[in-house]
Amino acid sequence: MMTKDNASPSLLKTPPRPKRRASSLAYASPSTPFSARRSKSTKPRMSPARSLMRTPSSYKSTPSSYSGDRFIPSRRQMNVDLCRRALLSDEFQDENKDSNKGSSHDDERSPQQPADTPIQKEYKRRMLSSLCNIPLDALNENAEPKGLFSFGFEEKRKLSSSISMRLEDPYSHDTLHVLDKFQGTSDSAVIKGSEGVNRRIPNQPSRILDAPDLVDDYYLNLISWSKDNILAVALAHCVYLWNASTGDIHHLTTIEGNDDYVTSVQWCTMSGQSKYIAIGTNSNTVQLWDCQSMKKVRTLHGHSGRVASIAWNQHWLTSGGRDSLILQHDVRSANHLVAQYKGHEQEVCGLKWNEDGTTLASGGNENFLCIWDAKMSSSQGQRRGRRSQDFAPRLLLQQHKAAVKALDWCPFHRGLLASGGGTADRNIKLWNSNSGAMLNSIDTGSQVCSILWSPHQRELCSSHGFSENQLILWKYGNGSSLTKVKELTGHTSRVLSLACSPDGSTVVSAAGDESLRFWDIFGAPPSRRSSVMPMGDMSFGMPTVR
Structure with a gap:
């Protein structure tokens, strides 16, 4: 038996331990004889192992009180309009810099731009x-x-x-701007509870005019009231002009062709150019007329389907057709087609520009509501240097369950849009067009054909089809609420379109029962409460006045 003393030296010798890399020793233990390189002006760097093993009390001693993995700033105070303006202005500045690179050697000779x-x-x-x-x-x-x-x-x-943050929801940072003329106006000063407003609203229309051959088609827009107090009405193949101040009526044009008829009319809203009117036809064209000389100025082509909706934005004319396209025309140019907006899949039956002309809302038969940014589209078109461009909507809203024809921008809240759906939907929805948030949705119980905001009251009027064929006056309140004030009945068919007088007091409704009814529901403007707009007793095509 081998003793310890005479054991083989090789068996008693402890096997050598494998050498470890210096990096592994550095993280193994604080007592490891390994020192990392230290900078001259900083403290020794703490190893990741020790930093992970720190107790909660050790966090309190650090200068920063944040214990998360990254910093996510709050966007509650973010201003979407300001951000969009900064992005677009940067694009134009970059373009100007690129265009001026070649002339940088002439900077010494060119005079500096004077300070503001x-x-x-x-x-x-x-x-x-x-x-x-x-x-x-x-x-x-x-x-x-x-x-x-x-x-x-x-x-x-x-x-x-x-x-003041008015909307307590995830989109509260994107508040809607109240225009100056409505600043300081409380809802209690205009409405008394939920029963109604503090003025008398007539139950009956102030005037009824016959409108024979008015096409009973939900998707068409057949009336328009100009700033010169002239009402344009499309009756089958003809367009008539009725002066609401004098009662004079004039026949503007008759569309030739057995299968052709007027599908939309819209007065120019540009200041000083209110004599021009655009007429959409079933033959896929848009006619531009001068109503002072009673002459056609030009015909705009580009659609492959009927033009059911038209909207003006200064010298830009926007048309929507059954071909699902929205075309942007520059009426000053010989090559009038500037851009194509592609976002709808079926007929475009609703078009409306906001008051400052920066945003376009469109509704289609496929239940889509699209929001388009005009300045973004124009800047992209200029940068690419092409005559016509295709653009996608900034927002595509699909909450409606039927065709979206009824559209109107709120005059006292910047960015607030009201839309209405057809028979399968029956809802009026309020939208924040900056973020796409749906602020409210009200089931009206009837097909929504048209929507019209009052220009000087916090009120909204809607026209309906199946099954009541009525007009409803709504009161807009805090929190984007709508309170029904009054229902106006009398039409025996669906009320297809609404138009407002220049002074904002009278609303005219065109229905499939071939009649026009004038309702004094919005009241006179605050500066002209005692004035009443005169109206002549005339009818379109027939002398009967009921």
């Missing part, structure tokens, strides 16, 4: 405050937001005190 005067700076400051919904005290003298990227508590408190 104090009056110009104040003008830009107030313009930015109005367009982007920013309080004046939040802008400095150079029209730049104060503390745009400040997320501290003090900055949040100051900004929250100057901007």
Whole structure:
């Protein structure tokens, strides 16, 4: 038996331990005789192993109180209008820089651009405050937001005190701008509870005119009231003009062709150019007429289906057809077709530009509601340098369950859009067009054919088809609520279209029962409460006045 003393040296020898890399020793234990390289001006770097083993108390001793994995700033104070303006202005600045690269050697010879005067700076400051919904005290003298990227508590408190958050939902950062003429107007000053408004609303129309051969088609838009107080009505192949001040009636044109008829009419809304009217036809064209000289100016082509909807935006004429296309025309140019908006799959039956001409809303027979950004489209078209371009909608809203024809922009909340659905939907929906949030949805119980906001009241009028064929006056309240004020009946068929008088007091309704009814439901403007707009007793095509 072998003893310990005479054991083989090789068996008693402890096998050597494998050498480990210095990096593994560095993380193994604090007592490991390995020292990392230290910088001259900083403290020793803590190993990841020790940093993970720190107790909660050790976090409190650090300067930062944040214990998450990354910093996500709050977007509650974000202004979507301001962000979009910054993005678009940067695009134009980049284009100008690229175009001026070749002439950089002439910078010494070219005179410098003069600095803005104090009056110009104040003008830009107030313009930015109005367009982007920013309080004046939040802008400095150079029209730049104060503390745009400040997320501290003090900055949040100051900004929250100057901007009232009206919508308690995930889109509360995207508030809707209240126009100056409605500032300080409370709902209690206009409405008394849920029963009605503080003025008398007649139950019967003030005037009824015959409109024989008015086409009973839900998708068409056959009446339009101009700023010159002239009502245009399309009756089958003909277009008539009725002067609401004098009662004079004139026949403008008759569309030739057995299968052709008028499918839409719309007066030009550009200041000083209200004598022009656009007429859409079943033959896929848009005719532009001068109603003072009673002559056709030009015919615009481009659609492959009937033109059921038309909207003006300054010198831009937008048309929507059964071919599911929205065409943008420049009526000043010989090559009038500028852009194509592609987002619908069926007939485009509703078109409406907002008041400042920056956003277009369109509704289609496939139940889509599309929001288009006009400036983004124009900037892309200029950058690509092509005559006509195809653009997709900025927002595609599919909450409606039927065709969307009824559209109108709110005159006192910037970005607030009202839309109505057809028979399978029957809902009026309120939208924040900046974010696409649906603010409210009301089941009216009937097909929604048309929507019209009052220009000087917080009120909304809607016209309906099956099954009541009525008009409903709604009161807009806080929280984007709609309260039914009054129902107006009398039409025996669906009320296809609505139009408002220039003074905003009278609403005319065109129905499939071949009649026009004038309703004094919005009341006279605040500055002209005692004035009453004169109307002549005339009818279209027939002398009967009921």
